[in-house]
Amino acid sequence: MELKSNVPSGPMDQKWTKHKFDMKLVNPANKRKYSVIVVGSGLAGASAAASLAELGHNVKCFCYQDSPRRAHSIAAQGGINAAKNYQNDGDSVERLFYDTVKGGDFRAREANVHRLAEVSVNIIDQCVSQGVPFAREYGGLLANRSFGGAQVSRTFYARGQTGQQLLLGAYQALERQVGLGTVKMFARHEMQELVVVDGQARGIVVRDLETGAIESHASDAVILATGGYGTVFYLATYAKGCNTTAIWRAYKKGAAFANPCYTQIHPTCIPVTGHYQSKLTLMSESLRNDGRIWVPKMKGDQRPPNQIPDDERDYYLERKYPSFGNLAPRDVSSRAAKEVCDEGRGVGKSGLGVYLDFKDAIARLGEDKIRERYSNLFEMYERITDENPYKVPMRIYPAIHYTMGGLWVDYNLMSTVPGLFVAGEANFSDHGANRLGASALMQGLADGYFIIPYTIGNFFGSNKFAKVSTDHAAFKEAEANVAGRIKSLLSIKGTRSADTFHRELGKILWDYCGMARTEQSLTTALEKIPALREEFWHDLRVLGTGEEINQSLEKAGRVADFLELGELLCRDALERRESCGAHFREEFQDAEGEAKRDDENFCHVAAWEYNGEGKTPTRHVEPLEFESVHLQTRSYK
Amino acid sequence: MGGTGSDQTMNLTLNVWRQKNRRAEGEFVTYEAKDINPDMSFLEMLDVVNEHLISRGEEPIAFDHDCREGICGQCGIVINGSPHGPRGATTTCQLHMRSFHNGDVLTLEPWRANAFPVIKDLMVDRGAFDRIVAAGGFITAPTGNAPEANSVPVPKENADLAMDAAACIGCGACVAACPNASAMLFVAAKASHLNLLPQGQPERSRRVLGMVERMDGEGFGGCTNHGECEAACPKEISIKFIARMNRDHHKASLLRIFS
Amino acid sequence: MNAVAPAATPARSAPNRLSRLIGSTIGLKLVMAVTGVILSGFVLGHMAGNLKIFEGTEAMASYARLLRFEPALLWLVRLVLLASVVLHIVAWLQLFKRNQEARPKAYRQTTRKEADYASLTMRFSGPFLLLFIIYHLGHLTTGTFHPNFKELDPYHNLVTGLRVLPVAVFYLLAMAALALHLWHGVWSLFQTLGAAQSKQASFARGFATIFTLVVVLGFAAVPLSIMLGIVK
Numbered sequence A: 001m002e003l004k005s006n007v008p009s010g011p012m013d014q015k016w017t018k019h020k021f022d023m024k025l026v027n028p029a030n031k032r033k034y035s036v037i038v039v040g041s042g043l044a045g046a047s048a049a050a051s052l053a054e055l056g057h058n059v060k061c062f063c064y065q066d067s068p069r070r071a072h073s074i075a076a077q078g079g080i081n082a083a084k085n086y087q088n089d090g091d092s093v094e095r096l097f098y099d100t101v102k103g104g105d106f107r108a109r110e111a112n113v114h115r116l117a118e119v120s121v122n123i124i125d126q127c128v129s130q131g132v133p134f135a136r137e138y139g140g141l142l143a144n145r146s147f148g149g150a151q152v153s154r155t156f157y158a159r160g161q162t163g164q165q166l167l168l169g170a171y172q173a174l175e176r177q178v179g180l181g182t183v184k185m186f187a188r189h190e191m192q193e194l195v196v197v198d199g200q201a202r203g204i205v206v207r208d209l210e211t212g213a214i215e216s217h218a219s220d221a222v223i224l225a226t227g228g229y230g231t232v233f234y235l236a237t238y239a240k241g242c243n244t245t246a247i248w249r250a251y252k253k254g255a256a257f258a259n260p261c262y263t264q265i266h267p268t269c270i271p272v273t274g275h276y277q278s279k280l281t282l283m284s285e286s287l288r289n290d291g292r293i294w295v296p297k298m299k300g301d302q303r304p305p306n307q308i309p310d311d312e313r314d315y316y317l318e319r320k321y322p323s324f325g326n327l328a329p330r331d332v333s334s335r336a337a338k339e340v341c342d343e344g345r346g347v348g349k350s351g352l353g354v355y356l357d358f359k360d361a362i363a364r365l366g367e368d369k370i371r372e373r374y375s376n377l378f379e380m381y382e383r384i385t386d387e388n389p390y391k392v393p394m395r396i397y398p399a400i401h402y403t404m405g406g407l408w409v410d411y412n413l414m415s416t417v418p419g420l421f422v423a424g425e426a427n428f429s430d431h432g433a434n435r436l437g438a439s440a441l442m443q444g445l446a447d448g449y450f451i452i453p454y455t456i457g458n459f460f461g462s463n464k465f466a467k468v469s470t471d472h473a474a475f476k477e478a479e480a481n482v483a484g485r486i487k488s489l490l491s492i493k494g495t496r497s498a499d500t501f502h503r504e505l506g507k508i509l510w511d512y513c514g515m516a517r518t519e520q521s522l523t524t525a526l527e528k529i530p531a532l533r534e535e536f537w538h539d540l541r542v543l544g545t546g547e548e549i550n551q552s553l554e555k556a557g558r559v560a561d562f563l564e565l566g567e568l569l570c571r572d573a574l575e576r577r578e579s580c581g582a583h584f585r586e587e588f589q590d591a592e593g594e595a596k597r598d599d600e601n602f603c604h605v606a607a608w609e610y611n612g613e614g615k616t617p618t619r620h621v622e623p624l625e626f627e628s629v630h631l632q633t634r635s636y637k
Numbered sequence B: 001m002g003g004t005g006s007d008q009t010m011n012l013t014l015n016v017w018r019q020k021n022r023r024a025e026g027e028f029v030t031y032e033a034k035d036i037n038p039d040m041s042f043l044e045m046l047d048v049v050n051e052h053l054i055s056r057g058e059e060p061i062a063f064d065h066d067c068r069e070g071i072c073g074q075c076g077i078v079i080n081g082s083p084h085g086p087r088g089a090t091t092t093c094q095l096h097m098r099s100f101h102n103g104d105v106l107t108l109e110p111w112r113a114n115a116f117p118v119i120k121d122l123m124v125d126r127g128a129f130d131r132i133v134a135a136g137g138f139i140t141a142p143t144g145n146a147p148e149a150n151s152v153p154v155p156k157e158n159a160d161l162a163m164d165a166a167a168c169i170g171c172g173a174c175v176a177a178c179p180n181a182s183a184m185l186f187v188a189a190k191a192s193h194l195n196l197l198p199q200g201q202p203e204r205s206r207r208v209l210g211m212v213e214r215m216d217g218e219g220f221g222g223c224t225n226h227g228e229c230e231a232a233c234p235k236e237i238s239i240k241f242i243a244r245m246n247r248d249h250h251k252a253s254l255l256r257i258f259s
Numbered sequence C: 001m002n003a004v005a006p007a008a009t010p011a012r013s014a015p016n017r018l019s020r021l022i023g024s025t026i027g028l029k030l031v032m033a034v035t036g037v038i039l040s041g042f043v044l045g046h047m048a049g050n051l052k053i054f055e056g057t058e059a060m061a062s063y064a065r066l067l068r069f070e071p072a073l074l075w076l077v078r079l080v081l082l083a084s085v086v087l088h089i090v091a092w093l094q095l096f097k098r099n100q101e102a103r104p105k106a107y108r109q110t111t112r113k114e115a116d117y118a119s120l121t122m123r124f125s126g127p128f129l130l131l132f133i134i135y136h137l138g139h140l141t142t143g144t145f146h147p148n149f150k151e152l153d154p155y156h157n158l159v160t161g162l163r164v165l166p167v168a169v170f171y172l173l174a175m176a177a178l179a180l181h182l183w184h185g186v187w188s189l190f191q192t193l194g195a196a197q198s199k200q201a202s203f204a205r206g207f208a209t210i211f212t213l214v215v216v217l218g219f220a221a222v223p224l225s226i227m228l229g230i231v232k
């Protein structure tokens, strides 16, 4: 397997412009003849499907929810970055580029990041013209705020519902095309298999989640925009249905999986309350603009927070990172929280929590101002915890939130399987080893609106396409595989539900491959996961049949794939013998406990090639070069 | 453990609508929910009940959900006659068991409307909402056409009001709550969001006519201004937007008649 | 899966466009509101006229003569009122059918949060009013149901008519129905006509309350006074 990044030559700020000019075009009259399958209707999928249909392509779009509007992009609260420099605070494409490369701890491909920063400005224009109701100032112009890991105000937002509003913009553009008949939408359909014919991605096999029918769909190119795989940890800020199935099936059909171990942990989530917990809820990072994070100085301090005097509190982020303070990047803040909890200074019954305190901000700005800024978040917190954050500090704890890893793609966002493109969180492209706040929405929309529509046109323009129908043997084989897998899940007839396995897998990953990892812990995980998988295939219980709505069956299929991915994730973490960004190996830290990169040996992307059932996958390497932003140690002190 | 700090668990009786598929007749079945922690969410309570059912070899109760944080709009159960349950401004997934008491008997039903066929147990098909949006709930702004974002200022008041309407999560609780199973609040929220913005003006008439025609075609009922929809709306969208849409619709219809 | 939804296609002729307005649920509701305004205006005027009874026989008779001063005009007004009632009812029947079909299977349990007694009983208060209107026309306009009817002597007809207790009670019940109907209806027509208003506290709510009180108390004053013997 060869990892050709296909980054265009030329100066960094000219690459994309030059590439756009060099790309082949498809005659407008012929566009209709090229069909595209888009799996996913989140920011990346909906924007790609709508844009491709607007160009005249024949599009089919799939999602597992009952409506494309419910993709998990909907849950993003905080905002979206763009280098508009509306605040006149010195922002620019170059600065956003620099911040993102640095934020990613020098593990992203420079050229991709630069392009992302370039198109960021077009995204805001596009969304505003679609009617996205971004926050505005009294003069009628757009408002901005600052976000973790940045020193400029470049984040655009729509109350605490930015992802929702951006997604609705893309969804409406998509529905417009559905109305025009250029996109066929398949909601409640789950992709089960990628179909490769003569080395090219030519379609997919899906299961209709209502009727259970297994259907084939053929096309000239396939785009996977199926989101992140963080639910492999069970407890995460993801939606319950988020899965790895689509990209995992593609991996098994030859698409390399890059950097699976780069999983981001968000510092401000509501702590776990009990064993029945089914998901974790994020409290937007924007809260860190006004909230101060602390734990008691004394171990096991049982006093209620308001009775702990200021000099007995440890505002540990402000202490350790004076220049960024409570706004230190996610990986840094999360680890710091784990550290104080490991020392026994955590708060709440479980001891796994730290305080996020608004007392000083309320004293300084007044309760009304705080209410105006965060009321919806405060209400959400109160609904979940039954505590009033205006009176008592919030309790927060880190949780799995984003996956930087994903299918490997070249500069054109094409995977190692020709004709298979990957967009949004599902690819590995732009965030390196750590994503900055408000950058995922930007990336999803950049991919879907402004990159894939060009690069896919180039792909169509420069290749010949034999006609392939769903009668092709490859489709029949894929359908049989899907049917076979469903049958085996249903016929185990063991004693345990899929959820119990999922929970157990999540616990293994969190304990041994979570915020801090060691050779020892990863080896342990690599023993435990295959054993759990073994048990899964012997003791799973799925009731009902495959010919109806069967949520247990859906879960089981997803957990089966997570059980395989979990192993790859740990393997990748084991092999990356350095600390970088969100990947923290305890063996590799400096005297002050900060992550220590090894640029000598690990300044590369690791992309895994599937070698077949039971065989160890091969680790390929794409070296990373830094021409514009020079390698340096990340510091937020 | 969570905020209430209460470890007191509770036992509940659930009367749950069970229906195999679209065509099947459904019926209520009674289940016991034992040892429920008040800090659980309503859906976590159902998870626990389902685990018990599975271990007993009975098929679990099917219910829709995804984000479990009150934003995707996929969840929705009518609990004792209230869509999303007794607590205002709260989706089913954000409802916590501390809103109930030990010994409560709860009736769980799906959204009931002709336009939302039940597909299994507590799950319904809300495709009608997507079709209404496809019939006009958008601004035609193909990718690449957009002018510079700050070239059209939008008064903050309008932007805020548009956002109030845009907060709709499309869950369908308004339809479920309406005595006439009317979709007016959903349609009005979308139409108002777009009609309030300068970018939405060129298609203002087409939008409202197209969406309302589709809405009627899907078999939703009409509005009799009871206000049940806004009371059930987890995002507290006001029926003022219905008045706004009425106005837009009258205007557009009259323009159409006299043009 | 989404079926492809046809976008709004331009209607060709004006009548067709009109029928598309009237055919929509919003259009039907508009018909109810416009006819509701006419009927509400009428009940207000009618009530004011009735108060003449407190000025005596002559005032009442001259008021009746005034109404009959121009028969063509009278008939025009009657026609508009009749048309309003008919349209009001026809539109409602159409809506009612759609609303029934919109929920073929009822809930086992329903909890109402914001709907009030008045809004939930519109479909009973309305038909009751219809019944009343028919009786009332036969009673005091044509005299068909009146045992002691004198052409062009409304004072006499009223006083002798309403002295009968069951009749007076029926009139009062009708006024209660009218109160419910107007209290929701007048608020509702603001909403239908497109004036953005909140249901709990708004100009429309206040207006509806005052309007209802004025009309209904004004009307009820007549049978009450007759029953109590204040007007003889």
Ligand SMILES: Cc1cc2nc3c(=O)[nH]c(=O)nc-3n(C[C@H](O)[C@H](O)[C@H](O)COP(=O)(O)OP(=O)(O)OC[C@H]3O[C@@H](n4cnc5c(N)ncnc54)[C@H](O)[C@@H]3O)c2cc1C
Binding pocket: A039, A040, A041, A042, A043, A044, A045, A062, A063, A064, A065, A068, A070, A071, A072, A073, A074, A075, A076, A077, A078, A079, A080, A081, A162, A163, A189, A190, A191, A192, A225, A226, A227, A228, A237, A238, A239, A242, A243, A245, A246, A282, A401, A402, A423, A424, A425, A426, A437, A438, A439, A440, A441, A442, A444
């Ligand atoms: C709680 C939360 C808050 C966040 N806040 C921010 C923020 O403030 N700023 C920011 O920049 N980023 C934020 N993020 C990250 C960001 O929201 C996501 O990374 C981004 O939205 C992902 O978009 P996507 O289009 O790639 O995937 P998604 O939106 O997850 O969409 C995935 C799509 O794929 C479909 N799909 C998945 N699997 C299958 C399958 N097997 N078959 C068929 N369809 C399938 C799904 O139905 C869905 O339509 C947040 C994330 C979370 C969870």
Ligand code: HEM
Binding pocket: B223, B224, B225, C029, C032, C033, C034, C035, C036, C037, C039, C040, C043, C085, C088, C089, C092, C095, C122, C123, C125, C126, C127, C128, C129, C130, C181, C182, C184, C185, C186, C188, C189, C190, C192, C193
């Ligand atoms: C004195 C005569 C009447 C007056 C003043 C009157 C007034 C009104 C008004 C103002 C409305 C509100 C319209 C809107 O919501 O926009 C209304 C609604 C209604 N009317 Fe009447 N009405 C009268 C007679 C009747 C009759 C005779 C019937 C039925 C036979 C009737 C049935 C209804 C019903 C059912 C509604 C509710 C309609 C809905 O909300 O869908 N009304 N009326």
Ligand code: FES
Binding pocket: B064, B065, B066, B067, B068, B069, B070, B071, B072, B073, B074, B075, B076, B091, B092, B093, B094
């Ligand atoms: S599950 Fe998403 S809103 Fe309830």
